[in-house]
Amino acid sequence: MPRFAANLSMLYNEVPFLERFAAAAADGFKAVEYLFPYEYPPQEIAARLQAHGLVQALFNLPPGDWAAGERGMACHPGREAQFAQSVQDALPYAQATGCRHLHAMAGLLPAGVTPQQARATYVSNLRAAARVLAPHGITLLIEPINTRNMPGYFLNFQQQAHDVLADVGEPNLKVQMDFYHCQVMEGDLAKRLERHFAGVGHVQIAGVPDRHEPDTGEVAYGYLFDRLDALGYEGWIGCEYIPAGPTSAGLGWLRDDQSARKA
Numbered sequence: 001m002p003r004f005a006a007n008l009s010m011l012y013n014e015v016p017f018l019e020r021f022a023a024a025a026a027d028g029f030k031a032v033e034y035l036f037p038y039e040y041p042p043q044e045i046a047a048r049l050q051a052h053g054l055v056q057a058l059f060n061l062p063p064g065d066w067a068a069g070e071r072g073m074a075c076h077p078g079r080e081a082q083f084a085q086s087v088q089d090a091l092p093y094a095q096a097t098g099c100r101h102l103h104a105m106a107g108l109l110p111a112g113v114t115p116q117q118a119r120a121t122y123v124s125n126l127r128a129a130a131r132v133l134a135p136h137g138i139t140l141l142i143e144p145i146n147t148r149n150m151p152g153y154f155l156n157f158q159q160q161a162h163d164v165l166a167d168v169g170e171p172n173l174k175v176q177m178d179f180y181h182c183q184v185m186e187g188d189l190a191k192r193l194e195r196h197f198a199g200v201g202h203v204q205i206a207g208v209p210d211r212h213e214p215d216t217g218e219v220a221y222g223y224l225f226d227r228l229d230a231l232g233y234e235g236w237i238g239c240e241y242i243p244a245g246p247t248s249a250g251l252g253w254l255r256d257d258q259s260a261r262k263a
Contacts, residue, residue, distance in 0.1 A: 002225045004254060005031035005057040005236040007204075011247045018048060025052035027248055028258075033058035033238045036066075038089070042096035049097055056097035057236040058141070058176075058202055061129075062086040063105050072105025074129075074142075075122040075154045077113060087129045094138055101202055101235075103141040103176055104129060106154040118154055123167050130170035139201050143176035146184040149211075156185055158192050162199050174201025178240065183208045183219055190227050197231050206241035213241060215253035222257065 006012070006029040012020035018040065024032055032054050037045050049056055064070035064082070073079045073086070083104075090102055104126065109118055130140045144161045145153045155161055161175045177200045179189055186192070193200070205224075207217035214221045228237070243250045 002228060002257070003031065003236050004029060005033045005055075005238045007238050007240040008032050008034040009036075010240055010242055013243075014246060018044070021048040021052050021054060023247070025054055027251055028254070029054070031055035031057040031236050033236070033240070035060050036062065037093050037097075038062060042093045045093065046096040046098075055236070056099040058101045058103060058238060059090075059093065059099060060103045060105060061090045064107070070107065071150060071153060072107035074104050074125045075106045075118040076110050077117055077121045080121070080125060083125045084128065084132075087132050091133075091136065094136065100137060101139050101141055101176075102133065103143060103202075106142065108150075108152040109154050115154075119164075122154065123164060126164065126173055127168045127170055130168065130173045134170070134172045139172045139174055140170075141174055141176040141201050143178055143204075144181055144185065145178070146181040148184055149181075158182060158186065158196055162196050165199050175199050176202040176204065178204035178206075178238075179219060179221075179224060180204065180206035180208055180211060180241070189219065189224060193224070193227060194231065197233075200233070202235055202238065203228065203233065204238040204240045206239075210244075211242050212244040213250045213253050214239070215256075216244070221253075222260075225257065 006024035008020040012023040015023055037059055064073045073083050094102060106122060133140050142161055144155045144157050147156055165173055182189055205214045205221060207214050208219050209217060
């Protein structure tokens, strides 16, 4: 049965970030994810999780200067030390919250850097980071992101990501398969899921094309949830969408799915 994690960077923006944990729990979510926790001390995040009985499913490594438009640095030659430090900066948060999945954003392809140079840096950085995280029982994730929402992002396609996994060669590196990004870039979601399932470490959802609730748009998520069950997926499904209205009012899709599976 699918298990859903509320993405607190996108959901419950009606309230401040630290209040979103309670809001998610009140709506029946058992886990949360978000982009970045670094504005708050690790123990403050951990306390919110504990107070509301929530699992921390995922968060991202520090991405560089987000406000200036950076979207990670893992593929940036010359910034290897900064990327390595981002892993160390994330670790106290993962340890405090019990989080076992960290996402390393690849970054935009830097000016003057060839895709081949960026890929070599990316593979080297990911291998080093995965080896640092392995003794802590943490899986490192990479995510193909569509070029409509994030023009210039280095990693865009499922096969591209799984080829990187093969070259890195570390068992605790997996792909974060966001069905929204995958549908925008290439479609054929069920077959791509089946083809690459062994390398999938986390799943995310949103309606396509507008990134609203998953019961809107062109993707038959009920079918995909059934496929995940049939394949034996045991992880969380991150709800990384932009609510079309108040978050709680738009959760009919979640209540309907859970009711149907209990029937």
